[in-house]
Amino acid sequence: MRILVIEDEPGIANFIKQGLxxxxxxxxxxxxxxxxxxxxxxxxxxxLLLDWMLPGISGIEVCRKFRKDIKDTPIIFLTxxxxxxxxxxxxxxxxxDYIKKPFSFDELLERIRVQLRPKSxxxxxxxxxxxxLDLKTHQVLKKEEEIFLxxxxxxxxxxxxxNKGKVCRRTQIIESVWDIHFEYNTGVIDVYINALRNKxxxxxxxxxIKTIRGVGYIAKEN
Amino acid sequence: MRILVIEDEPGIANFIKQGLxxxxxxxxxxxxxxxxxxxxxxxxxxxLLLDWMLPGISGIEVCRKFRKDIKDTPIIFLTxxxxxxxxxxxxxxxxxDYIKKPFSFDELLERIRVQLRPKSxxxxxxxxxxxxLDLKTHQVLKKEEEIFLxxxxxxxxxxxxxNKGKVCRRTQIIESVWDIHFEYNTGVIDVYINALRNKxxxxxxxxxIKTIRGVGYIAKEN
DNA sequence: TTGTTTCTTAAAATTTGCTTAAAATATTTT
DNA sequence: AAAATATTTTAAGCAAATTTTAAGAAACAA
Numbered sequence: 082m083r084i085l086v087i088e089d090e091p092g093i094a095n096f097i098k099q100g101l102x103x104x105x106x107x108x109x110x111x112x113x114x115x116x117x118x119x120x121x122x123x124x125x126x127x128x129l130l131l132d133w134m135l136p137g138i139s140g141i142e143v144c145r146k147f148r149k150d151i152k153d154t155p156i157i158f159l160t161x162x163x164x165x166x167x168x169x170x171x172x173x174x175x176x177x178d179y180i181k182k183p184f185s186f187d188e189l190l191e192r193i194r195v196q197l198r199p200k201s202x203x204x205x206x207x208x209x210x211x212x213x214l215d216l217k218t219h220q221v222l223k224k225e226e227e228i229f230l231x232x233x234x235x236x237x238x239x240x241x242x243x244n245k246g247k248v249c250r251r252t253q254i255i256e257s258v259w260d261i262h263f264e265y266n267t268g269v270i271d272v273y274i275n276a277l278r279n280k281x282x283x284x285x286x287x288x289x290i291k292t293i294r295g296v297g298y299i300a301k302e303n
Numbered sequence: 304m305r306i307l308v309i310e311d312e313p314g315i316a317n318f319i320k321q322g323l324x325x326x327x328x329x330x331x332x333x334x335x336x337x338x339x340x341x342x343x344x345x346x347x348x349x350x351l352l353l354d355w356m357l358p359g360i361s362g363i364e365v366c367r368k369f370r371k372d373i374k375d376t377p378i379i380f381l382t383x384x385x386x387x388x389x390x391x392x393x394x395x396x397x398x399x400d401y402i403k404k405p406f407s408f409d410e411l412l413e414r415i416r417v418q419l420r421p422k423s424x425x426x427x428x429x430x431x432x433x434x435x436l437d438l439k440t441h442q443v444l445k446k447e448e449e450i451f452l453x454x455x456x457x458x459x460x461x462x463x464x465x466n467k468g469k470v471c472r473r474t475q476i477i478e479s480v481w482d483i484h485f486e487y488n489t490g491v492i493d494v495y496i497n498a499l500r501n502k503x504x505x506x507x508x509x510x511x512i513k514t515i516r517g518v519g520y521i522a523k524e525n
Numbered sequence: 526t527t528g529t530t531t532c533t534t535a536a537a538a539t540t541t542g543c544t545t546a547a548a549a550t551a552t553t554t555t
Numbered sequence: 556a557a558a559a560t561a562t563t564t565t566a567a568g569c570a571a572a573t574t575t576t577a578a579g580a581a582a583c584a585a
Contacts, residue, residue: 272565
């Protein structure tokens, strides 16, 4: 993931760069608006962190001009203190989020993750014991042999494996796999978990789907 | 952590409530602006989720009136679709953040965490002697090994550890963990404390749950 | 001691999940 | 278009785990 920081104060810029690199993002810095806009328009970045007050063109100008060309790269504004008004102009200019200085680094990280989340589908293969789920070919293999899963079964398994080792709450599952964002009272999840467990033959595979009562499920390797 | 959801659509409200409770927040719902404002002004909440369109007083009015009295409780607006303008009014009225409907539950969670973090160091891991409680994976570990706790056991331990070193009164416990806000005469707490002490094997762990007669319990490290 | 509070245990009540089968939808084939 | 097939969802009975109640034993304070 490539991040461009457009920020004139070297102290802040380097602080951000260093921190993000520790999180294994790849970070470039531009120290003024003009250079920043140029680099941003190269289109090689996944997200922009944009200071409000900049020499050259102001942050908001950069934002506006950038948005004319590139619509989908998220922009997060780094606004000074209390200027709600700035924030507002920023949002109107096409920013996706804003964060007030001084901010905690964790906060910045979470903002970035929120913006990056929908896009980041890095993996195209997941392993689970002796089972392999391949997103490209949309296949599930167990020791060379293919296990045929239906759409929903596949989607559910994919979700569980994206979160391997972490608890998948029922609400998360119903959101991600079934795309139901409000009320639900259904036992579908149970039925599909059951189907998965049967089809995958998990007994001897070094993996299992554990149920956590009252919460959800977790895909675990032994 | 107590959260008040002010939202007139029961479907959405309950969905949020359920999801947040799975994350072990304590959630109340108000179905219109007037009631919502009343409850919010009681000052017992750590964060407000506020719908824009409400019967009674509008969300923005609630926000404005609330901010006159209480400055520091974060407010997150749940705004409909694309109305940037609404967002902007919301921020001017004193909201801290906004999230567009329909939103993914994960995004809401991160927004909430971001708001809560600076205030009281919202952790996702707690330690207690040689025991680690992990909120993300919903696991309790003791020297690499997992200790399986039920929902209530987990919630109780979490509450004790959030208040590590501080006395937890029985009323507080029954309110936060069992969500009982009135009279109670039950021995559940005792039963669960007992279960915790047994399951956690606290003898040699450098930690213990001390009972304070007539008052409650306290989780202490030696 | 005496009365109160907490501990411990076991059983009752309740909730939650599993498993099936059948109903409702979608998709493919004829 | 109809029939056949496959997928997805609902529903219901059963099983199992969790939660709560209750009651006697133990610990504590006065």
